Amino acid sequence: MRADPVEARVHAALDRLAGDRPALGIALSGGGDSTALMHLAHRWGRVRLLAATVDHGLRPGSEAEAQAAGLAASALDIPHEILRWTRQGGGNLMAAAREARLRLLADWAVRHGLAAVLLGHTLDDQAETLLMRLNRGAGVDGLSAMAESREALGIAWLRPLLAVGRAELRHWLAARGLGWVEDPSNENEDFERVRVRKAIAALDLPLRQLAQSAENLAMARDALCDFAARVAEGAQSRAGSLALPLDAFRAAPPEIRRRLLVAGLRFVGGGDYPPRREPVLHALAGLETGARLTLEGVIAAPRDGFLWLIREPAAAARAPAAEGAAAIWDRRWRVEGLQPGQQVRALGHGVLPGLDWRGAGLMRDEAAASPGIWQGSRLIAAPLLRPAPSHAVRPLGGLPEFRALLYTH
Known part of the structure; x- marks a missing residue:
C-alpha cells in the first residue's frame, strides 16, 4: 500500500527532528495547520504528546476556540492546557502577541519537563515570510528560511511541516473527516501577512520556488556565520x-x-x-x-x-x-x-x-x-x-x- 505523501514527509521530519525525545509539546491554535500537526504527530506515535493553546483574548470567540482545541486534543488522549495572555503596555500589538505566545509556551514546556515544542509553520509561511521581510529591507539573515529547529528561551522549537503546503494539510484533514477552526483574522487585510498571502494568490507566485530562494539565502547566511567564527x-x-x-x-x-x-x-x-x-x-x-x-x-x-x-x-x-x-x-x-x-x-x-x-x-x-x-x-x-x-x-x-x-x- 502506497504511503500517504503528507504523512511520509511529516513523519520523516519528525524522525529527523525529534526521534530521540521522550515527549513533545504541541502549540495548538485549533487552526488547520496546528490541528493537522497534532493528528500527524499522534499518528507518528513515537513519543508522549502534550498540547497547549495560547488565548490572547484579542477578539470575541477566542476563548471558545481555545476550548474547542482542547476538546480535539482530549479526543486523542493528549493532555491540553489553555494559556491566557493579558496585554500590558502599548507598542506593536502583533509583535507583543508573538513574544508573549513564545514565552507562555516556553514556561508551560518547562513546567511539564518538555525540552521541545512543535510549531505548525508551513511551506506557505516560508514564502510569506520571505516577501514580508523583503518588503522591510531585511538582510541575508532576515530573508533566510525559517529553520526546522532552533533554540530560544531554553526550548527547542521544531517545525516539521515546512515541506508541506497549507492547502495540502487541509485536504489531508478533510479526507479524514477532521475539522478545524478558521481564524477570522486570516481574512483581515489590516494584517500584513494576510495582504501578502492574497498577493501571492493573485499573482500565482510559486510557493516552492519562493521557499527555495529562502533556503538558498539560508545557505549564504550559514557561510557568513562560518566566516565570522573563523575571524x-x-x-x-x-x-x-x-x-x-x-x-x-x-x-x-x-x-x-x-x-x-x-x-x-x-x-x-x-x-x-x-x-x-x-x-x-x-x-x-x-x-x-x-x-x-x-x-x-x-x-x-x-x-x-x-x-x-x-x-x-x-x-x-x-x-x-x-x-x-x-x-x-x-x-x-x-x-x-x-x-x-x-x-x-x-x-x-x-x-x-x-x-x-x-x-x-x-x-x-x-x-x-x-x-x-x-x-x-x-x-x-x-x-x-x-x-x-x-x-x-x-x-x-x-x-x-x-x-x-x-x-x-
Missing part, C-alpha cells in the same frame, strides 16, 4: 567579558564585523535579541577610529591588541538584585552560597579603592560591573577580586556560548 579564532573570555583579536576584526569585511559585534553585545549584555541595525553600524564606524563607546549596556574599547567588550557598570547597577541559594544575577552570573538577607548586586566603583582589582587582572569598569555580595549596604564579598570560599560565582557563558551566538538567527 573570531583567538578570542578570549574572562569574568563575563569578551576580547576579539583586533587586527582580524579590523581586516574583516563590514558584514563580518557587524556579526561579531552583534554576537559580542548579546554575549556580554545578556540580551535575548540582536540590537537594531543602525546603532550597530554607527558603533562600527566609531570603532574604526579607535573610539571607546557604549551600546546595549556594553562598553567596546580597543586595548592591547583586542577589541574588549565588557559590561557597562551603570547597566549592571540597574540589574535587579538577586537572592536565594542559587541566584542568577544580571542574566549573566550564577551565584551560590547566599545566606538569608544577602543579595547579589553590582560591586560598583565606590568600593574599588579598598579592593585590589588590578591584582585580579580586571579593568576598573570590568571590576565595578562584577557581582558583589551585599547585606543591606554592607559589602560581604567581592568574589572575583578576592577569594570568597563561602560564595561560588561563575559566568553563565564562555567562549562556546559566544560561538553559538554567531550561529543564532
